[in-house]
Amino acid sequence: MRDPAPATPSVEDIRQIAAPLTALEGPMLPMLHAIQAEWGHVPPAAVPALADLLNLGRAEVQGVISFYHDFRDHPAGRQVLRICRAEACQAMGGAGMAAAVLDRLGVDWHGTTADGGVTVEPVYCLGLCACGPAAMLGDRLIGRATAEGLAREVGA
Structure with a gap:
């Protein structure tokens, strides 16, 4: 070991x-x-x-x-929340949803909450185009994401 x-x-x-x-x-x-x-x-x-x-x-x-967006030059939070920024998700209200999540967590893209709990990263397609807006928390995909639902998922 x-x-x-x-x-x-x-x-x-x-x-x-x-x-x-x-x-x-x-x-x-x-x-x-x-x-x-x-x-x-x-x-x-x-x-x-x-x-x-x-x-x-x-x-x-x-x-x-x-x-490559998967590589980071500083440690991420305990949870990584990726929010889709691609066109299909934007057409389903993704920009507003993302802005509300960022505001609620008090971070910007690639930022980590003050307690080190959550890092928020943009991604450009999670493959859930029919269920947008989409997000991914850790390895779990989330379709039809809402700001309230994502905040609840990350404990904010």
Whole structure:
């Protein structure tokens, strides 16, 4: 059994997680997922570590991290609430619903409530277009979402 991950990982800590994945074809995404699974986010030490392992520039690694919305550079709240921002959900009142949820929680997109309980993230299609507006709390999809229902789900 491994020791618990350190709160602030070093480049060497990152290398221990990522190095075994270098033999994969297209290893950067699996490496980033493994790093985020270990620390709950992709810490700054990951950029130089992956750049070195993959023989890439730091800007290339940072570009991949910032491109994919699933990767975060800071820890998320205990719950992650994703709210769909795609056209079908917007047509069903998603913008107003999202604004009400953000207001009720006192955060903006990508923000985490003061108590660390909930992080709210935008997504662009959850595949529930016929049941919009849609949201996802953790791994659970929620169709026909309302601000009141989502606030109740997250305990706000």
